[in-house]
Amino acid sequence: MKVLARFGVPAVLYIYLSAMVLRYILRMSFYPDQRWFGGTIPIFFHWVLAAFLLVVAGFHRKTSAAQAGVPGNLQQNQST
DSSP, rough: OHHIIIIIHHHHHHHHHHHHHHHHHHHHHOOGGTTTSSSSHHHHHHHHHHHHHHHHHHHHHHHHHHTTOOTTOHHHTTTT
16 A cells, blocks of 8 residues: 555646646647637646645655655755
């Protein structure tokens, strides 16, 4: 379960973000006249959501590694 949380969640989020970028590209190639008001606001919202979830996942990934004592964790970085 920890392996899935550590590697699977960010991988799914990158796939999700890539799908939304592809969705934007396809939408703009098929409907260039609807650039701003034809559905791009939900696409940009999904970009922001994916970026936020990637930041949260990265934070939890680092803090869980610090608690587990994995080399290169936050505890070693704070001992300067």
